[in-house]
Amino acid sequence: MDVEKLSSMINSLSDLQSRLHNLRNVPPLLLKSSLPFSSLSIRNDFQQLKELADTIRSDPVQEALAAAATSEKADKSDLNRNGRREMRKRRHAHALFVLHLRFQALSRRPPSPPSPQPYIPYDKRGSSLFPPTTDDPPPLRADELANYIREYNRTSSCKLHIWTRIRGATQLSNPVIVRFTIRDVLVCYITMAYTAADPILLTESVTAFGPREKKSPHSQSDFLVYQSLSQQIAKMLQSHPRVSFQSLMNLMTTYEGIFIDRCTSCERVLSAEGHVPPVVRLWMDTTKANEKGQWQPRHASCPQT
Ligand SMILES: [Zn+2]
Numbered sequence: 001m002d003v004e005k006l007s008s009m010i011n012s013l014s015d016l017q018s019r020l021h022n023l024r025n026v027p028p029l030l031l032k033s034s035l036p037f038s039s040l041s042i043r044n045d046f047q048q049l050k051e052l053a054d055t056i057r058s059d060p061v062q063e064a065l066a067a068a069a070t071s072e073k074a075d076k077s078d079l080n081r082n083g084r085r086e087m088r089k090r091r092h093a094h095a096l097f098v099l100h101l102r103f104q105a106l107s108r109r110p111p112s113p114p115s116p117q118p119y120i121p122y123d124k125r126g127s128s129l130f131p132p133t134t135d136d137p138p139p140l141r142a143d144e145l146a147n148y149i150r151e152y153n154r155t156s157s158c159k160l161h162i163w164t165r166i167r168g169a170t171q172l173s174n175p176v177i178v179r180f181t182i183r184d185v186l187v188c189y190i191t192m193a194y195t196a197a198d199p200i201l202l203t204e205s206v207t208a209f210g211p212r213e214k215k216s217p218h219s220q221s222d223f224l225v226y227q228s229l230s231q232q233i234a235k236m237l238q239s240h241p242r243v244s245f246q247s248l249m250n251l252m253t254t255y256e257g258i259f260i261d262r263c264t265s266c267e268r269v270l271s272a273e274g275h276v277p278p279v280v281r282l283w284m285d286t287t288k289a290n291e292k293g294q295w296q297p298r299h300a301s302c303p304q305t
Pocket of ligand 1: 263264265266267268271298299301302
């Protein structure tokens, strides 16, 4: 190996080491934090973690790590005599392990079988998984959608847009596809149908993707977390096929915290099995007067009561 290459390898590893050192406290902070996800510093932390992970996965760094491992093997006795250095290495290995867990939740899985809609057994008792709607406004109609979106975008940190295949289309298509975005967290395509006789918008499907996935509304995410989220929402829609768009949006907005909310059953962010964040939202009624119930985050693998 020539000196130039060795020196560039050493440079990229020392750069990695200092970045890792700076970020060492970030994963526990993200897991513990009660700050809202919109907090700028958490966003930056996430961005830095992501960039670091990309760097670690890059070819030059992987090559340098392999070279370092070979060289370490040849040089083991010397390193073992140096206790402090060994400790430092162990700490770095631990930080890497935590990062690895974090990114495993977002890692690519082989595409699942061709059917995009998973089979979900229909619950014969037919109880809706959405909150009761007695004092809600009437369900949204197709002709009210544009105004609703304008008002929603004005008052929410999440964003809605009517998605069209044809640029500049002015007519509302049927079914209409709405793109729902939580910045840096997810993108969902919500497909809704209506008829002239019944202009109420009925949701046919919701498909979730990672914030940077460039995919068509009818495809499927490459990431397990967004696949499970799509399945979970499909199950909820099946429990209440005529749920109003407003009620669906109340649910969707709760996913702002999907990567920081703790499951109310096991109190972990990532599930013990599979390291997936809590994609389930359970509606909990309250017995207190003048108070509404609330959505509770839950892992799909944890008890649903
Ligand atoms: Zn749990």
